[in-house]
Amino acid sequence: SKAVELAMSNNPLLKGASASLEASQANRSASLSAFFPTLNFYEDLERTNNPPMVFTYKLAQERFTSRDFDIDRLNNPTPITNWQGRFVLTQPIFNQGREIIGYRLSKVQEQIAALEKTKIRQEVSFQVEKAYYQAILAEKTLDVMTASVETAKAMEGLAAKREKAGLALKSDLLSARVHLVSAERERLRAEGDVKIAMAALDKAMGISQDREWELEPPQTNTDLASRGLEAWLEIARRKRPESLLSKKMVQAAGLKTKEAEFQFLPSLNLQGSYETNSRDLLGTDGDSWSIMAVMSFNIFNGLGDRARLAAASAEERRTRYKDQDINAQIGLEVRQAYFNLITAKKQLDVTEKAVAQAEETLRILKKRYENGLALMVEVLSAETALKQTRLQAAQARYDYMTAMSDLKLKTGVLGNDDES
Known part of the structure; x- marks a missing residue:
C-alpha cells in the first residue's frame, strides 16, 4: 500500500493525467463564457x-x-x-446551439479526462503491485538459492567425511563439489535479479531506481474467486473505466450530431x-x-451543412459499435482473469504440498546415504528436485497474487476500498 501511495505522488503518467484533467476543467469554465455578454x-x-x-x-x-x-x-x-x-x-x-452544445461537450470531456485519470491510476497501481510481487519473488528465489548452497555445502562435507573414512567413492565428493559450484552460480544470478526487480519497482513508483527497500510479504488470504464470475462481470459493467469511457464517447458523439443538426437553425x-x-x-x-x-x-451553404450532419451521424454510429466491442472485450478479459485466478490458486495449493513432500524425500535420502544405503547422485537429484519445487511454489504464489490484482484491474476496482 505504501508503494502504491508513492506511485500516486510520483509516477509521471499519473501526473500527466492530472494535468489533462486540469486542462479539461479549465475548458469547461471557458465554455461558460459563451453565455455572457x-x-x-x-x-x-x-x-x-x-x-x-x-x-x-x-x-x-x-x-x-x-x-x-x-x-x-x-x-x-x-x-x-x-x-x-x-x-x-x-x-x-x-x-445555432453553439453555446449549450459547447458547454455540454466540455462537461463530457471533463468526465472523460477524469475517467482517463482513473484508468491510468489503476494501471499504475497494477504495475506497482506486479513489480512489488516480482521483487518479493526475486527475494524468495534468492532465499531458495541460498538454502540450496547451504545444503550443497553440507553434502560436500558429508561426502568428504565418508570418502576419508573409506565409505564412499571419490566420485561422490567430486559430484558434491560440482553441485556446490552450480548452486553458488545460481545464487549469484539470483542476487542480480533482486537488484533488477527492485529497480523495476522504483521505476513503477516513479522514483530514483537506486533505492532499495525492505519489502513486507503480501497477504494472500483474500479469495476473490469465491464471489463468482457473474458478480465480477456485473461489477466490471459498472466500474471498469474503459466501459464508462466508451459510454462517454458515445454521449460526446451524440452531442456533435446535435450540433450539426442545429446548423439549420437561425x-x-x-x-x-x-x-x-x-x-x-x-x-x-x-x-x-x-x-x-x-x-x-442560413438559406444555402453549398450543402456543406448536410454533409457535416451525415458525417457526425456516421461517427456516432461508429462509437456505438465500438462501445459494443469494448464491452464484449471487457467481458472476455474478466473471464480470463477470473479463471486465471482459479487456476493460480489450485497451482499454489499443489506446489505447497509438493514442497513438503520434496523436503521429506531429501531428508530420507540423506539418512540413507549416511548409512550407505543410497547413492550421492540420488541425494543430489532429490536436492535439485526440492530446489525446483520451492521455486515453483514461489512462482505459484507470485502468479496467485498477480492474478488477484489482474482481476481487480479488469473489473475496475483496483485501488478502491469498495469492491462492490
Missing part, C-alpha cells in the same frame, strides 16, 4: 474626401452647417479627418453600441448610441 472597444482613423463619407462624418461629429448643403461643397468637399471610437456590447441569445443576438466621432484622437465632437437585434438564417 462581450464588450469590445474599437478605434478607427480615416482621412477622406469621399463626398458621402465627408457628409456622414460631419454629421457624426455634429459639425454640419447649412453651408455644407452648397452643391459645390457637397460634390467637392474638403478632406476630413475622423477618429471614431466605439464600444460594442453583444449579448448572445441563440447561435442565430439571434442583441447588440448595443456607443460611438464617438472627432477630428482629434481624444476629442468628442459628436457621440451616438444604438441598440439592435441581429438575426441570421
